[in-house]
Each structure stands twice: as structure tokens, then as C-alpha cells.
Amino acid sequence: MKHSKCVNSEYKTCESSLCCTKINNFGVKRSGTEILKNVNLHIHCGDLTAIIGPNGAGKSTLLKAILGEITHSGELQFLDANNGTTRPSMGYVPQKLDLDSSSPTSVLDLFAAAHTNLPIWFRYPKKIRERVQKSLSRTHGEHLINKRLGDLSGGELQRVLLALALDPIPNLLLLDEPVSGIDQNGLELFYQTVSMLRKNYDLSIILVSHDLNLIAEYADRVAFVNNHTIECCGTPQEVFSNEKVIQTFGLDWSSRFQKVEKDRVANAFMV
Numbered sequence: 133m134k135h136s137k138c139v140n141s142e143y144k145t146c147e148s149s150l151c152c153t154k155i156n157n158f159g160v161k162r163s164g165t166e167i168l169k170n171v172n173l174h175i176h177c178g179d180l181t182a183i184i185g186p187n188g189a190g191k192s193t194l195l196k197a198i199l200g201e202i203t204h205s206g207e208l209q210f211l212d213a214n215n216g217t218t219r220p221s222m223g224y225v226p227q228k229l230d231l232d233s234s235s236p237t238s239v240l241d242l243f244a245a246a247h248t249n250l251p252i253w254f255r256y257p258k259k260i261r262e263r264v265q266k267s268l269s270r271t272h273g274e275h276l277i278n279k280r281l282g283d284l285s286g287g288e289l290q291r292v293l294l295a296l297a298l299d300p301i302p303n304l305l306l307l308d309e310p311v312s313g314i315d316q317n318g319l320e321l322f323y324q325t326v327s328m329l330r331k332n333y334d335l336s337i338i339l340v341s342h343d344l345n346l347i348a349e350y351a352d353r354v355a356f357v358n359n360h361t362i363e364c365c366g367t368p369q370e371v372f373s374n375e376k377v378i379q380t381f382g383l384d385w386s387s388r389f390q391k392v393e394k395d396r397v398a399n400a401f402m403v
């Protein structure tokens with residue numbers, strides 16, 4: 133079988149898009165141990181880039197380094213055709229959140245705390261409630277506004293955190309997919325929402341993911357993190373037919389992609 137040759141991180145030239153984020157030569161050491169080295173990645177506006185890799189490969193570490201939450205070497209650039217080179221604004225949804233499930237804090241309180249200096253025993257101005265309602269509608273979570281955070285299901289909490297990360301709309305959205313607490317339907321809905329958001333807002337999205345089926349369906353690009361670096365990057369089809377990826381996940385996806393391509397051609401003739 134012929135495997136695709138993946139080139140570390142480069143897949144499009146920045147000139148082809150109005151903006152892009154460049155991760156240049158990132159390295160991370162924690163407690164004296166090298167977690168990541170020579171990580172290079174270019175993300176274009178409107179692209180959903182999935183980060184995959186085995187457990188402990190450094191996927192969450194990469195997101196935290198991009199956020200500036202942990203120290204790293206290398207640099208992050210945001211190139212915007214209109215504004216030149218700047219630092220991108222970022223939204224982030226973590227993999228897990230340690231919530232006190234007995235706390236009376238509501239979804240509205242959470243947003244108000246992020247957007248105002250008002251103590252939570254104050255009655256919120258109407259415009260705050262309207263802004264939160266609008267934010268939640270982006271992820272189909274309007275009905276959750278008065279719910280206690282501790283009462284939200286895994287999928288509902290994910291929708292609330294996604295809405296919060298999108299207010300205001302960032303240049304770069306970083307999502308660490310939860311590995312527990314969300315069922316398959318909830319995950320599918322999450323991917324559909326993310327996919328729709330990137331189109332509507334021309335957002336650059338980096339998503340750490342464990343669900344290869346959903347990535348194959350929704351991601352524009354995939355980066356495979358292994359042995360402390362990005363070993364392979366390209367379209368889902370390119371990455372899933374790479375030998376190292378097949379070995380790591382024990383899967384051969386080439387027949388699946390041939391079927392997807394056959395269905396696409398068949399559908400095109402039926403129109």
C-alpha cells in the first residue's frame with residue numbers, strides 16, 4: 133500500500149488566506165523534562181485543525197503554550213492582511229473544569245463575572261442578560277441561562293463554555309475535547325456547532341480530539357503529535373493514511389476515504 137508523505141506542519145502558504153496564525157518552533161519543558169520540541173504549525177482563517185496523538189503526547193500542553201499559560205520557546209504570530217502582524221485574541225474551552233456542584237452560581241452569573249464588575253447579589257442590567265442570551269444562542273444554549281452550573285450535563289456545560297469562549301469572537305479558538313461526560317450524540321452536536329461557527333465567523337480553530345471518526349468528517353486539517361513534536365500534518369485523508377498514524381491508532385482508514393470519495397462522486401452525478 134502506498135502511504136502519503138506528510139510534511140511537518142506546512143500545508144498552505146499564508147498568502148492564500150487573509151489571515152493566519154503561525155506557531156514557529158515551539159518547545160516546552162516541564163519539571164526539567166522535554167514535552168514538546170520543534171513544533172511548527174500554520175492555521176488559516178476558517179480552518180478547523182484537529183490535533184491528535186496518543187495519551188500524554190503533549191496535545192493539551194500545546195494548547196496551553198499557545199494560550200501563554202505555560203512557558204515555551206519559539207514564537208506565535210498572527211498575520212492579518214488588514215492589520216499586519218499582531219498577537220491573536222483567543223478563546224479557550226478546557227478539557228475539564230473543577231466545579232463545586234453545590235454552588236448556587238448560574239450560567240448568567242458566570243457570564244456576568246466575565247463581563248462586568250458587578251457583585252452577583254446585584255440585579256443584572258437588562259443589557260447584560262440580552263448579551264448573555266445572544267452569546268448562548270451561538271451554541272444553541274439560550275435555555276440554559278438560569279441553570280445552576282452544577283446542574284448542567286457534560287454536553288450542556290461544553291456548550292456554555294464554548295459560548296463564553298466566543299464572547300467576544302476571538303481570532304483563534306482553542307478547544308480541548310472532553311474525554312468523559314459527553315455521549316456520542318452530544319459530541320456530534322458539538323462538532324456540528326464548531327463546524328458551523330468556523331464558517332459563519334471565518335474562525336481559526338484548533339481542536340484537540342480523540343474521536344477520529346468525527347475528525348474525518350469535520351476537520352479541514354489534522355496534526356499528529358507524537359515523540360514530542362508534530363510528526364505529520366495534512367488533510368484527514370493524508371494523515372490517516374500515514375504509516376505512523378496507522379501504527380499508533382491500529383487503524384487503516386484508506387478504504388474509508390476511498391468510500392467517502394466514491395459517495396461524493398456518485399452524489400455529484402445524481403444532482
Ligand SMILES: Nc1ncnc2c1ncn2[C@@H]1O[C@H](COP(=O)(O)OP(=O)(O)OP(=O)(O)O)[C@@H](O)[C@H]1O
Nearest residue numbers: 162163165167185186187188189190191192193194
Ligand atoms: N505540570 C507538569 N509537570 C510535568 N509534566 C507534566 C505536567 N503537566 C503535564 N505533564 C506531562 O506532559 C506530558 C504531556 O501531557 P498532556 O496533558 O499535554 O498530554 P495529552 O496529549 O494532552 O494527553 P491526553 O490525550 O491523555 O489528554 C505528559 O507526559 C504529562 O505527564
